[in-house]
Amino acid sequence: MSEINSDQDQKYNDYYEQTTNYTCENCGSSVTEDGYKTKLCPSCRYKLSKRPLPKSIKIFLGIIMVLIVYSFMRLPNSMKGVLAYEKGKKAESQKKYVTALKQYQIADKEYDLTDIKAKIIVAEFYNGNYITANDLLCDLEGEIIEDKSLYDQLLNISTYINEIYYYTDDLYNLMNEISSQSNDIKIERLTEYINTNPFNIETAITLAGLYYTEDNLEQSKKYMQMVLDQYPDYQYALEALASYETELENYDTAAKICDQLFNINSESLGAYVTYADIELRKSNDKKALEYVEKAYNLDPVNSSVLNMMIITYQVNKMYEERDDLLEEIEKMDLPPEELKYFKDIKKNLQKEG
Amino acid sequence: MFIPGIIISAVTFPGVIVHEFAHQLFCRISRVAIFDVRYFQFSNPSGYVIHEEPKEIYQHILISIGPFFLNTLLGAFIAMSSSIPVLDYNSGKPLDYLLLWLGISIAMHAFPSRQDANNIWYIIKSKKSNLATKIICFPLVVIIYIFSIGSIIWLDLLYGVSIVTLIPKLILKLLV
Numbered sequence: 216m217s218e219i220n221s222d223q224d225q226k227y228n229d230y231y232e233q234t235t236n237y238t239c240e241n242c243g244s245s246v247t248e249d250g251y252k253t254k255l256c257p258s259c260r261y262k263l264s265k266r267p268l269p270k271s272i273k274i275f276l277g278i279i280m281v282l283i284v285y286s287f288m289r290l291p292n293s294m295k296g297v298l299a300y301e302k303g304k305k306a307e308s309q310k311k312y313v314t315a316l317k318q319y320q321i322a323d324k325e326y327d328l329t330d331i332k333a334k335i336i337v338a339e340f341y342n343g344n345y346i347t348a349n350d351l352l353c354d355l356e357g358e359i360i361e362d363k364s365l366y367d368q369l370l371n372i373s374t375y376i377n378e379i380y381y382y383t384d385d386l387y388n389l390m391n392e393i394s395s396q397s398n399d400i401k402i403e404r405l406t407e408y409i410n411t412n413p414f415n416i417e418t419a420i421t422l423a424g425l426y427y428t429e430d431n432l433e434q435s436k437k438y439m440q441m442v443l444d445q446y447p448d449y450q451y452a453l454e455a456l457a458s459y460e461t462e463l464e465n466y467d468t469a470a471k472i473c474d475q476l477f478n479i480n481s482e483s484l485g486a487y488v489t490y491a492d493i494e495l496r497k498s499n500d501k502k503a504l505e506y507v508e509k510a511y512n513l514d515p516v517n518s519s520v521l522n523m524m525i526i527t528y529q530v531n532k533m534y535e536e537r538d539d540l541l542e543e544i545e546k547m548d549l550p551p552e553e554l555k556y557f558k559d560i561k562k563n564l565q566k567e568g
Numbered sequence: 569m570f571i572p573g574i575i576i577s578a579v580t581f582p583g584v585i586v587h588e589f590a591h592q593l594f595c596r597i598s599r600v601a602i603f604d605v606r607y608f609q610f611s612n613p614s615g616y617v618i619h620e621e622p623k624e625i626y627q628h629i630l631i632s633i634g635p636f637f638l639n640t641l642l643g644a645f646i647a648m649s650s651s652i653p654v655l656d657y658n659s660g661k662p663l664d665y666l667l668l669w670l671g672i673s674i675a676m677h678a679f680p681s682r683q684d685a686n687n688i689w690y691i692i693k694s695k696k697s698n699l700a701t702k703i704i705c706f707p708l709v710v711i712i713y714i715f716s717i718g719s720i721i722w723l724d725l726l727y728g729v730s731i732v733t734l735i736p737k738l739i740l741k742l743l744v
Binding site (some may be wrong): 251259264290325326 | 589599649743
């Protein structure tokens with residue numbers, strides 16, 4: 216019996232071992248999944264794998280998700296300035312200074328950084344806006360520019376502008392003295408001055424302008440050339456000379472000067488306008504429209520571009536476009552004298568019917 | 569500069585939590601039973617997930633390297649709008665610094681721990697794994713070990729910073 220008994224005990228032990236080894240360790244169910252070291256029934260494995268997250272972790276992950284969504288939402292705005300700055304640098308490297316200036320101005324609104332302000336000065340300078348560049352240089356005084364090449368560039372610009380707009384006390388007094396005089400007297404007195412100060416740019420520019428108003432283009436050219444002999448990249452002088460050559464019907468010379476301008480700034484508005492003028496004078500009206508539209512797309516609030524645009528619309532008999540543009544100009548934030556000029560054009564056109 | 573790991577973990581605790589959550593998430597996806605989870609603690613290890621041994625090799629790998637993908641992506645996404653303004657333009661607002669800290673913290677805990685590497689190493693050695701698995705997993709284990717040892721020389725921090733700066737820069741390059 217005892218044997219029998221002991222045989223029965225052995226059988227019971229074997230059975231017990233088998234069932235405990237093959238039952239779910241979590242709930243004791245006899246159905247376990249094959250292939251796993253840990254014996255669990257499908258339901259327990261599912262439940263254990265779906266272990267709930269504690270409330271604090273749910274809140275933490277919720278905050279993380281909210282911040283990610285927020286980060287994505289503000290991405291276009293926060294990247295706006297960065298993107299503009301990078302686009303500006305790219306445009307600058309391609310000598311596209313109108314685009315560079317626009318992009319730097321966008322970046323400047325987003326970030327108060329000296330480097331961006333310095334880049335704006337560079338772009339203004341290469342767009343020929345020397346006075347604006349000079350004003351901005353004054354604003355930047357006392358700021359530290361770590362980029363050595365940018366610093367050198369600003370230093371060169373500053374020196375260049377100061378040389379061009381160099382006023383001696385004598386010249387300042389002379390200008391004040393003759394300010395209310397007739398053009399003849401102004402020309403006489405300034406010629407006397409320039410004969411003793413042949414390198415004064417301001418005097419040469421003023422004389423060129425006075426001769427231009429007197430319709431003496433040859434003399435204007437002479438003085439502008441005098442300026443360019445000293446400063447061959449002076450954009451104002453190049454633009455003026457190009458327009459004198461255009462008026463004198465020296466179109467090839469004018470075109471060469473325009474190319475010189477494009478070489479300095481591949482988006483030179485002055486060069487586009489002069490090219491449009493040349494084409495209009497050659498009766499290539501459509502070609503003129505192409506040039507002036509390029510300039511308009513770059514800077515739709517530039518007075519000389521707007522003026523040439525109206526003339527080109529007129530010559531191309533695009534009266535509706537011309538009138539729409541004149542309407543638009545009235546809403547623009549232009550200086551009062553420029554606004555008056557365009558209003559007068561509109562009035563004259565209305566009179567003509 | 570040597571800073572005890574526990575202090576680094578405490579300062580970058582969001583990364584530890586996300587790391588452990590990633591392990592848990594991939595256990596859930598792989599239907600592997602979880603017995604215990606510690607999302608963060610002030611001792612070594614700073615977090616852990618104890619789970620059963622997965623049935624398939626891919627489950628093993630997924631659970632071990634899951635945090636690498638989740639932490640990297642979340643770290644990059646969360647700091648995306650802040651990293652360039654703060655790091656390149658020095659013009660961040662307090663919120664930008666918060667997002668940057670979160671991004672770096674999360675990304676720097678992307679690398680699997682030495683224990684995760686041990687788990688993969690265990691699979692490589694097991695009879696279940698074939699030659700292809702061994703070839704794929706071996707370099708993975710080596711890389712994990714390198715980063716684990718490299719954390720002494722701030723390799724994990726370097727990874728975190730790289731993720732939050734390089735990804736936005738890459739996007740910027742594409743946009744420009």
